[in-house]
Amino acid sequence: MGRTSDARNKLLDAAATLIEQRGYAALGVAEICTTAGVPKGSFYYFFESKQALALTVIDEHWATQRRQWEELLGSGHDPLRRLRDLFEATEEVQRTGQQQVGLVAGCLFGNLALELSNQAEEIRRRLQEIFEAQIDLIEQVVIEAKEQGQAGLSVEPREAARSIVAQIEGRVLLAKLLNDPGQLETLWRNCLDLLQVPAHARPTD
Amino acid sequence: MGRTSDARNKLLDAAATLIEQRGYAALGVAEICTTAGVPKGSFYYFFESKQALALTVIDEHWATQRRQWEELLGSGHDPLRRLRDLFEATEEVQRTGQQQVGLVAGCLFGNLALELSNQAEEIRRRLQEIFEAQIDLIEQVVIEAKEQGQAGLSVEPREAARSIVAQIEGRVLLAKLLNDPGQLETLWRNCLDLLQVPAHARPTD
Incomplete structure (x- = not known):
């Protein structure tokens, strides 16, 4: 559970920073995962899109x-x-x-x-x-x-x-x-x- | 000359409309050319980027x-x-x-x-x-x-x-x-x- 919510928080932090810097359209899920240090496969476990x-x-x-x-x-x-x-x-x-x-x-x-x-x-x-x-x-x-x-x-x-x-x-x-x-x-x-x-x-x- | 500036104007009109609708990052040169009805090869004749x-x-x-x-x-x-x-x-x-x-x-x-x-x-x-x-x-x-x-x-x-x-x-x-x-x-x-x-x-x- 601890590790799970860690990954979710990392994705949220990375997305917040990237959206702040570059907006929404310019971002891809892969880049958000790389920045968060979270495997891409995990993304859709936490977020639908x-x-x-x-x-x-x-x-x-x-x-x-x-x-x-x-x-x-x-x-x-x-x-x-x-x-x-x-x-x-x-x-x-x-x-x-x-x-x-x-x-x-x-x-x-x-x-x-x-x-x-x-x-x-x-x-x-x-x-x-x-x-x-x-x-x-x-x-x-x-x-x-x-x-x-x-x-x-x-x-x-x-x-x-x-x-x-x-x-x-x-x-x-x-x-x-x-x-x-x-x-x-x-x-x-x-x-x-x-x-x-x-x-x-x-x-x- | 007439045809040349036509293509340039078409690219400008298409870009203005698309940027207005969706912003800059979400657009690609190919889409601008398709919307303008101008061959992609022509784009870089008129615009560097x-x-x-x-x-x-x-x-x-x-x-x-x-x-x-x-x-x-x-x-x-x-x-x-x-x-x-x-x-x-x-x-x-x-x-x-x-x-x-x-x-x-x-x-x-x-x-x-x-x-x-x-x-x-x-x-x-x-x-x-x-x-x-x-x-x-x-x-x-x-x-x-x-x-x-x-x-x-x-x-x-x-x-x-x-x-x-x-x-x-x-x-x-x-x-x-x-x-x-x-x-x-x-x-x-x-x-x-x-x-x-x-x-x-x-x-x-």
Whole structure:
């Protein structure tokens, strides 16, 4: 049992790294097995197909990221501070990745959304659920910010949360293209603008 | 000569369509030639490699889009109206594409930026130039908007232009993921927020 789940984890780790580096289409099962150090014959014992493996990579990545988002956005801090914590954590993830391999990898979900939305319906649906869940988590904080008079009266929380997620994805795209995690530094200011935070409620630091 | 450039154009059209539908890595030269109806032997007469073809596809797409952006953003209209025209045109492109093939294709540059930035240095550089050129074009309009008191005093035009481009890319990503061009409808409102357009200067329609 120990050895079995070892092989499965090795396949998942190898696939996550390779998908992050080169996308999905460019990979073959044989290469994933070689990188994982797992015999090719074992692959189909654990996964029905390359797509099934990719879905598991997506699910595991989201399970980890969701815990982080829930922790940051559900902390007892001031709502705007919680959003700022999320942006800083997002930048930190890209910066750490760059330090490790020399390249900004971008967002796994954004990368696969653009690569596969029109080719793999099951992956599209899974990614749709993940983005909606991200929007849900941010929406709750926007509602609180609005209740506390920190966001503009005309701000519609769900639409604002969607715009914040779009801004994160757009900024991560620029960070990847320019190999510069610093592109994410303005997310905080963008967020204050998108939430129409009045001047008196804007943190000064 | 006529026949020669016909074959080249057919290869470019086929590559543009296939890259839009399935990305770059998933394509082979043989498939591009079959789709174009051009003998495989001819391919290397026109293009040194698949990457050289992709660069030409990118350049031609940008030549067309740049003309459209310059026309819309350089018109004599009010600066905010020009930005609105750009967002409406962007939505229209995605909507028309969806009507033709049933799917929102997204932005060729954004798709390739996420797929290839870390794998093809020449493509990365070309896409960097294109995004910087887009930011330049928007920045000029933001400067004018600011001069006319339509944007907030603390708005930094280049950074605001960069944020608008990021919002476009993020929204196009959601439009592709959800196969819903309507995701681009809020770009106008996002732009007013990112430019801190005061309430009295916000168009009412």
